Amino acid sequence: xxxxxxxxxxxxxxxxxxxxxxxxxxxxxxxxxxxxxxxxxxxxxxxxxxxxxxxxxxxxxxxxxxxxxxxxxxxxxxxxxxxxxxxxxxxxxxxxxxxxxxxxxxxxxxxxxxxxxxxxxxxxxxxxxxxxxxxxxxxxxxxxxxxxxxxxxxxxxxxxxxxxxxxxxxxxxxxxxxxxxxxxxxxxxxxxxxxxxxxxxxxxxxxxxxxxxxxxxxxxxxxxxxxxxxxxxxxxxxxxxxxxxxxxxxxxxxxxxxxxxxxxxxxxxxxxxxxxxxxxxxxxxxxxxx
Numbered sequence: 001x002x003x004x005x006x007x008x009x010x011x012x013x014x015x016x017x018x019x020x021x022x023x024x025x026x027x028x029x030x031x032x033x034x035x036x037x038x039x040x041x042x043x044x045x046x047x048x049x050x051x052x053x054x055x056x057x058x059x060x061x062x063x064x065x066x067x068x069x070x071x072x073x074x075x076x077x078x079x080x081x082x083x084x085x086x087x088x089x090x091x092x093x094x095x096x097x098x099x100x101x102x103x104x105x106x107x108x109x110x111x112x113x114x115x116x117x118x119x120x121x122x123x124x125x126x127x128x129x130x131x132x133x134x135x136x137x138x139x140x141x142x143x144x145x146x147x148x149x150x151x152x153x154x155x156x157x158x159x160x161x162x163x164x165x166x167x168x169x170x171x172x173x174x175x176x177x178x179x180x181x182x183x184x185x186x187x188x189x190x191x192x193x194x195x196x197x198x199x200x201x202x203x204x205x206x207x208x209x210x211x212x213x214x215x216x217x218x219x220x221x222x223x224x225x226x227x228x229x230x231x232x233x234x235x236x237x238x239x240x241x242x243x244x245x246x247x248x249x250x251x252x253x254x255x256x257x258x259x260x261x262x263x264x265x266x267x268x269x270x271x272x273x274x275x276x277x278x279x280x281x282x283x284x285x286x287x288x289x290x
Contacts, residue, residue: 028074043074047099050076065099072101083119087132089148090121110135122147126170138170145171 025031025040032041032054041054044062049071052061065071065079082097085105095104107113107121108129114120123135125144128151130136138144138151154168157176168174 049079
């Protein structure tokens with residue numbers, strides 16, 4: 001009795017194994033189990049995507065891919081979005097996207113790809129994209145300090161009345177500093193350079209010119225070489241001249257005002273006549289004078 005049960009179990013296992021081996025789906029199909037029954041269902045062809053899986057006696061339902069979407073193989077999934085070749089970031093389209101194939105991108109000359117699809121590329125700093133076809137170094141006088149950035153001109157320090165502190169490069173801008181010869185019209189404070197000249201016997205403090213005494217007593221004049229000191233000295237002389245002229249004009253006006261009353265008094269005295277005694281001549285007076 002036990003042998004019969006073992007034989008029956010062995011036969012059942014063999015039949016199940018043969019049934020499973022007999023279900024072989026093609027590459028265009030996929031295996032699907034419904035209610036304990038295995039079956040092969042149709043996959044969606046390239047250019048289409050699945051709407052509904054097979055169910056009962058109904059097979060798989062598919063529809064075409066939407067615009068800018070694709071599917072390359074038989075599948076039972078959704079369509080994939082097409083790759084976008086970003087020209088502004090150094091990528092160019094080699095092959096356009098279709099419903100059955102993705103777009104093909106390539107990085108332009110001089111750029112470095114960010115990903116395997118070459119959809120985004122990097123034009124290193126110190127360079128710029130030219131007509132979206134190549135990545136070229138910045139020309140002389142220009143710089144770019146970021147990737148995929150257009151070259152910009154260096155700062156013109158001279159146009160701003162300043163001096164160049166650090167020259168520009170292809171990746172850095174020029175830096176400026178305030179010019180040492182720039183003088184504000186509202187903050188001119190004339191100063192005089194005073195230099196202490198050391199001699200063998202004493203120290204002599206001079207202005208404007210440096211005179212050094214040698215040990216043998218000869219004089220050796222040294223003319224200042226700084227243009228700024230000479231310019232301040234000239235400004236000081238001009239201001240002193242203007243101040244002196246104004247003072248002289250004020251003194252002249254003051255003296256003129258004081259002389260006016262005296263002159264008017266003298267003119268009044270000269271205009272007074274000396275009284276003359278009138279004489280009455282008669283015949284008696286004439287005889288008397290004779």
